Amino acid sequence: DADVTQTPRNRITKTGKRIMLECSQTKGHDRMYWYRQDPGLGLRLIYYSFDVKDINKGEISDGYSVSRQAQAKFSLSLESAIPNQTALYFCATSEYPSGESYNEQFFGPGTRLTVL
Amino acid sequence: AQSVTQLDSHVSVSEGTPVLLRCNYSSSYSPSLFWYVQHPNKGLQLLLKYTSAATLVKGINGFEAEFKKSETSFHLTKPSAHMSDAAEYFCVVSATGNQFYFGTGTSLTVIP
Numbered sequence: 602d603a604d605v606t607q608t609p610r611n612r613i614t615k616t617g618k619r620i621m622l623e624c625s626q627t628k629g630h631d632r633m634y635w636y637r638q639d640p641g642l643g644l645r646l647i648y649y650s651f652d653v654k655d656i657n658k659g660e661i662s663d664g665y666s667v668s669r670q671a672q673a674k675f676s677l678s679l680e681s682a683i684p685n686q687t688a689l690y691f692c693a694t695s696e697y698p699s700g701e702s703y704n705e706q707f708f709g710p711g712t713r714l715t716v717l
Numbered sequence: 718a719q720s721v722t723q724l725d726s727h728v729s730v731s732e733g734t735p736v737l738l739r740c741n742y743s744s745s746y747s748p749s750l751f752w753y754v755q756h757p758n759k760g761l762q763l764l765l766k767y768t769s770a771a772t773l774v775k776g777i778n779g780f781e782a783e784f785k786k787s788e789t790s791f792h793l794t795k796p797s798a799h800m801s802d803a804a805e806y807f808c809v810v811s812a813t814g815n816q817f818y819f820g821t822g823t824s825l826t827v828i829p
Contacts, residue, residue: 711760
């Protein structure tokens with residue numbers, strides 16, 4: 602089974618609808634992240650969480666909200682979807698940095714969201 | 718402030734020839750640097766990472782990268798390209814381990 606899972610994998614919705622993307626992980630990591638990927642722009646950070654009570658805005662948080670329901674679950678919501686939120690969304694996890702080593706991130710398979 | 722610049726948005730090589738994907742970084746602190754690969758319709762997979770232990774880092778599938786502090790570079794290389802290397806490659810920097818900053822990606826095409 603995959604360590605980081607995302608549901609749904611594909612979603613088509615209409616402008617103004619509320620939508621939730623879910624991420625679950627079995628890696629036991631405290632840190633979880635949500636990114637969006639747009640062609641030519643790489644991955645941009647939306648929100649990140651270092652534990653259940655710690656939520657932080659990333660580079661492009663406007664129009665999004667998140668919920669950390671448990672150590673293993675981190676959900677991303679679009680309260681009122683708009684077409685320019687059409688993108689590929691990735692969830693990622695990482696361990697707490699140890700010493701001088703900043704541990705790598707582990708990514709889910711992505712959710713392709715289309716807002717019409 | 719941290720940032721990554723991937724100098725080529727597209728690279729095309731013939732199968733069996735060397736691969737060079739260029740990455741320059743900016744960081745106020747000694748950074749950790751990563752290269753990830755994304756195959757079509759797939760998630761991101763770690764190729765290799767630099768965490769100050771050794772400047773020449775070897776990764777999976779024959780890839781390696783060299784950290785050059787004086788040039789603020791972390792270029793990815795492979796001696797001989799394979800068709801299966803065709804993918805999108807991302808250079809990533811983290812100076813604190815709290816946030817990770819991605820480059821805009823380099824699309825690698827391998828010509829048979």
